Structures are given as structure tokens and as C-alpha cells.
Amino acid sequence: MSESSKSPQQPPPPVPTSADVARRAGVSRATVSYVLNNAEAVRISEPTRRKVREAAEELGYVPHAAARSLRAGHTRIVLLPTPHVPIGPLYSTFLNELQWALRRLDYTVVQYGSLGLSGDEAVRAWAELRPVAVISLGEITLTSHNVATLKRAGARAVITMGPVGVPGAHALVMDQQEVGARAAAHLVERGRRRIGVVVPREQGLELFSAPRLAGARSVAGAEVEVLPMAYAEESAAELAARWRGLGLDAVFAYNDEYAMLLMRALQDEGLRVPEEVAVIGADDLLVGRLLRPRLSTVRIEMPTGDHLASLVDYAVREPSEVTERHDLMAAEAVHREST
Amino acid sequence: MSESSKSPQQPPPPVPTSADVARRAGVSRATVSYVLNNAEAVRISEPTRRKVREAAEELGYVPHAAARSLRAGHTRIVLLPTPHVPIGPLYSTFLNELQWALRRLDYTVVQYGSLGLSGDEAVRAWAELRPVAVISLGEITLTSHNVATLKRAGARAVITMGPVGVPGAHALVMDQQEVGARAAAHLVERGRRRIGVVVPREQGLELFSAPRLAGARSVAGAEVEVLPMAYAEESAAELAARWRGLGLDAVFAYNDEYAMLLMRALQDEGLRVPEEVAVIGADDLLVGRLLRPRLSTVRIEMPTGDHLASLVDYAVREPSEVTERHDLMAAEAVHREST
DNA sequence: ATGCGGTGGTTACACGTGTCAATGACTCGT
DNA sequence: ACGAGTCATTGACACGTGTAACCACCGCAT
Known part of the structure; x- marks a missing residue:
């Protein structure tokens, strides 16, 4: 019993x-x-x-898929380490698109959060799955040692998407600096000099925001002031409240969402956009066009999911030892009414 | 040679x-x-x-993870069939959250696009991975036969999230009707009678939009008119142009994004919101508060990712044959300025 | 009878791991 | 000196699959 x-x-x-x-x-x-x-x-x-x-x-x-791939000696797994912060709508639709494109090429997409693990630990965990390819989005910056670990575990392609390339891996260099540079240049062109740059307070976005800031700094004729701000109405209001004391005539926000938030707060403070302060964002979100004034922005030319997927497929078929570098992501300023 | x-x-x-x-x-x-x-x-x-x-x-x-789980006789894979249309920001942040919460409980999340496969084929493909749990988001409506297939393949929990339960599976019933009902009731309360309901033209959203529409219809005192619209400025403008001929005094849009788009188009047509037409959306997006007038909305009480993840974990530990039904997702109208 | 080619199927091994039962070495108490 | 214990290590099997190599059979021409 x-x-x-x-x-x-x-x-x-x-x-x-x-x-x-x-x-x-x-x-x-x-x-x-x-x-x-x-x-x-x-x-x-x-x-x-x-x-x-x-x-x-x-x-x-x-x-039984596991038994099958054990016997076969390889898998069709593409590992996609995922950031734990929502990067933004532009990025997440891109990810979704990529996911489907890979599926169409008969790959199995495995999302893997790195959790609290260190870089090396995370990479080991990835290697256990014996993925045929790894697409790192830049949250975890891979060392060349990491790349070697993955390749030793059978990965035929390691692809990094981020501001900088990694030795041994295919690098899709998405130069975020360009974004900041275009924004600042646009503002300077229109006669602005003292430019505030909104940087998210949220953790995990530095990888994107830092280069954007650096890009803005690189533009001749622009005086840049860093403005940390959280994605919340109160934070925007607080920043707007002390705006007049800052002596700025323009602001480039991390992306359109932050820009919209701040623009609204500035208007509530009685500041006129664009007369007293020009506002520009980034990502060219549809909703930015719904505000008064319409939000100027930097449009980013992301690779399509299909494009990246076929590049992954190519890299898997023809693995190469050399570091191949693909420069992606052109950016251009789009003038609307807020600048 | x-x-x-x-x-x-x-x-x-x-x-x-x-x-x-x-x-x-x-x-x-x-x-x-x-x-x-x-x-x-x-x-x-x-x-x-x-x-x-x-x-x-x-x-x-x-x-080698495959060899290990072959020997062990089970995996820690949670399968997450993904919809190929971006469902909306609310949903995608929820998904991301869920993903991380599962990772924290040591599960491996595998995304799987169903592609062009029929329901049965897709389910077979899922079963090959021997997932310990499957969370279906409703794009593919599972039959009880499908559920049986998955369980026979070792799945200890099958969880469906959608408007309706499935025999044999844990059902997280997310009653989208409630959303539509709350919106319509809110409008009726404020004296509106002839209500337009914006339904997305985009494919794949019917599963959400249809029940929301039905919910609106169910409210006593409301006359409902269906208004198909695409998520694009031109489509909104086109709808706004013929607005006066429709004889409506209020509109409930599929979600805040559609609502914002339409509201802006209506304003461009010279219609006053909310005097001539009341506008309400759904999802309570932050950006909705940035418009003039601030957008009224229906706030949806989604389960948190952690909550759902721990429910998955529970279901895996204590599998039950009976169909357990959990009603989630309360909804309430939030009055701002557009109604 | 003997060889021979085609047809339809089976036997046997390998893939990489976890773990039970068994083995050998060494110490201890009488 | 010898059985009784520990302690450290190993041999062998099972998990489910794919596939190369092999075998039995039959008809047919030599």
C-alpha cells in the first residue's frame, strides 16, 4: 500500500x-x-x-528528432539568443520576419535567453544544442574564443549583428553611429547648434544608444548634451520641466517612441516645436506621423528577414574561416514638421 | 587529383x-x-x-544535448508556435516576457512557425521534438486529436491560449469578446448609439478581431457597423473621407494603433473628437496618451509572463487528464479624452 | 547442375550520453 | 592471515534512429 x-x-x-x-x-x-x-x-x-x-x-x-540528429551527426537548429529587453517595434518585427524566413528554409529556430549567465557560460549552453548556426544580436558580445567554442561544437556559421565585427564570425555590421550622425547633421543643417541627445535609462539598450550618441558627437558644428530619460511620462515631464535652463535648441531622441514622449512633454510645458526646439527621433514609426507636428526621424534600412535568412543559409553551405564583413543598414534623415 | x-x-x-x-x-x-x-x-x-x-x-x-535527452527519455523543450503576423506591441512584449520566465525555470524555448503546413502536419512536426509542453497561441486551433498526438509523443502539458478551450488541454481562455463588450458599453454609457467597429484588413488577426467585434455586437443599445481598414495612412484617410456619409457617432478600433491612425485621419477631415465622433481603442499603449485628445482605451489584464510560465511548470509537474480551464484576462474601459 | 543478376528484405553497427552492477585495491578488526 | 568493509573506478547496456553490407530467393541462360 x-x-x-x-x-x-x-x-x-x-x-x-x-x-x-x-x-x-x-x-x-x-x-x-x-x-x-x-x-x-x-x-x-x-x-x-x-x-x-x-x-x-x-x-x-x-x-524522434533528437535520435535522428544524433545519428545524422548534425542538426538544422539556428540559435537566436534573445535580448530580455524589448528593443523596439522595428526590431521585433524584423526578428519575427527572420524567424519565418529561416523556417521556410527548413531551419528550426531556438530562442535562448542568456539569463544571468556569464558570456562564456551562455555560449557553452548554446553549444550543447549543436546548432548549425548562431545569430547573435549583439546583446552578448562574442569573443573570438566564444566563436571558436561554437565552431568546435559543429556550428558552421556564426553571425553577429551589431556595431562591431568579431574575428572568425560573419559580421553584419549595423553601424548605429550612422544613425546618430545623420540626425545631428540634419539638425545642424537646419541651423541648430546645441543638441540634446536622449539616452534611455533602461538597461540593455546601451549597445544601441551609445553608438548613436557617439555618432551625434562626431558631427562638426554640434554641441552635444547627454540627457538620460526613462520610457515613462513622468520621466519625460521631469526632463521637460528643467528644459529652459538647459539652453538647447534641438533634441535627438534614442528612437521615435522616446521622441514622441518627450515632444509631448515639451509641448505641455508651453515650448513650441519646432520653433523653440527641434525634435528628431529614429526608426520611422508610423505613429510618429500622427502627432502634431509630424515627427522628423531617421529611417533605418534594415535588411529584410528573407535577406538575412538566405545569408545564413549561404554561410551554412559554404563555411569559411575568414571573417566576412557585410555592411548593412544605411540610414537617412526624414524631414517632417518637428525640425 | x-x-x-x-x-x-x-x-x-x-x-x-x-x-x-x-x-x-x-x-x-x-x-x-x-x-x-x-x-x-x-x-x-x-x-x-x-x-x-x-x-x-x-x-x-x-x-551533446540531443544525446543526453535521448538517454534521459525526456526534454525540457517548450514549444511555442509563433504567429507570422505581428500581433501588436502588447502581445509581443508578453511573449518576450514569457520566454524569459520559461528560461528562468530552465526550459528551452523553441519557436516554430507552422508555415504552409496543415494543422495535422504542423502538429506532427512539433511532436518530433518531443517537447515537454506546448503553448499554442491560437493561430492554429488544435483539435483534441492533435492534443492526443502531442501527449502520445511525451508532452506532459498542452496549453492553449485563445478565445475557446480545447478538450484535453489546459485552456487559458482569453475572452476577447469581453474587450469588445467593454468598449461598446463604455460608448453606450456616454450616449452613443451608432458605433463603427474597425476590423483590420490584415490577414491572421481574425482570431482576435472577430470576437472583439462579436463582443461589441452583444451590447444592448448599440448599433454596430463593420469597418474594414488596413494599418496604413491611406486606408485610414480613405475611411475618414466617407465618414460623414456613414452616420456614426462613435468608433471602436481593433486596438490603439488602429484607433490612433483613424483618429488622426478623422481630425484631418475636420471632424471634432470627441464631440462629433468618439474614439476608443484597446491595449492601453503609452503612445495613445500623447495624442490630442488623449485616447480612451480598453485596458487588458494580460497574465504576466512569469505567471503563465509557472503555470506551465505546474502543469508539467502534475499532468492531468482533465481539461482544466483558467479564465484570464479581465478587461476594463479607461476613459481619457477621446470619448 | 551451375553460375548470375535482379528483387525484397534483414542483420549489425554507430551516433553520445547516463547509470547500474560489478570489480579491484586497500584498510581494519579480530 | 583472513573475511568484512569502505573507496575508487570501470564494463556494459539502453535510449531511437539511419544506412552499409549482407543474405535468401527466384528465374533464366549456360
């Missing part, structure tokens, strides 16, 4: 294997494998084919 | 296995396994432990 009552749940019934199918069809396991994979090299008579198929159907047999 | 030149790329060096580690450390493979998994049942002397660890380190050994 103590035995039977110690656990109320009986063990689940075993999952049917190809051996079960074989038994039921009265053939060998090899035959089952040949039939179910439509092997052309081996000839199997039509009657047995039918028997096998029926048996598989009746048992509800589904092959 | 023809042999060596037919393929320019030499086969990649083999991935180090635990056997390699054992050889290098001068011990058996079993010992390696015990050391690297910190087995407590078996005692291994400190010197050998060191030797093994060093050998593993030098070789850059990383265990």
Missing part, C-alpha cells in the same frame, strides 16, 4: 518507436525506416510499404 | 566527445560522466576530478 500510494500518477505510456511499428507490420525496423523516409536506393514492394504506413498511422508514430 | 580537388572544403574536425575527455584524462568514460555531472551517489577522488576537469577544459568539451 505504501508503494502504490506514494505517487498517485502512474508513469505515462511509452512513446511508440519505429520498432513498435516494425513489430506491428511484421517487418524489420530497417524496412520501416526505409519506407518512412521514402528511400530510393532500396527497393521495397508496394504491399509492404502499405503495411508499414498503416501500422505507423495506427500507432500514431512520430520519429 | 580528381579525388582531392572535387571538394575544396575538407570535412570539419570531429566534435570532442566525453570519450575523448576520458582518453585524455586516462580514465573511463563513466568517470568523466560522474565528474562532469557532479554525481553525489558515487565518490570520485579529488585528483581524478581535477584531471577530468582539466582534460575537458583543454579539449573544449561540451556535452
